[in-house]
Amino acid sequence: MVLISKYLVPKGYTGLTVFPFVFLRSKHLKKDAVLMNHEKIHLKQQLDMLIMPFYLMYAIEFLVRLFQYKTWDLAYRNISFEREAYANEVNLDYLKCRPPFGFLKYLFVNDV
Structure with missing residues (x-):
């Protein structure tokens, strides 16, 4: 469920995910497929x-x-968790093939 709240999303961020909710800073962000994919990850x-x-x-x-x-x-x-989300946010099919615990691949890799 997507909710809009500029008060719950920290300054400098556009979205925040707290299961089962995705909080967005503004309504127009719901149409941003890359951001929504990031939050779904x-x-x-x-x-x-x-x-x-x-x-x-x-x-x-x-x-x-x-x-x-x-x-x-x-x-x-x-x-x-952020590395996985940022690395795959533009791949809108990522969640169809994402392995369970996919973030573990990013735990010990070099910094971004």
Whole structure:
């Protein structure tokens, strides 16, 4: 379910996925196929991890990456969940062939 809320989506971001919802900053973003694919990849990741463990792993990996890269943006972009989503967001068929736990491929690769 897609909901519009400029207050729930952090400044500097266009979307946020909290299973089973995708929050977008503005209504016109619903038509952005690449953004919606990115957020749907996050929904699949959350299902892979049985939802709550996803958020715990996301937070822990973010803290590790923040220590590693020293900047918020680099830490965020190097989280394995984000790497998978960004690497495949333009492939609108990705979710049809995505393996379970597809983000693991991005856990130990070089930084972006």
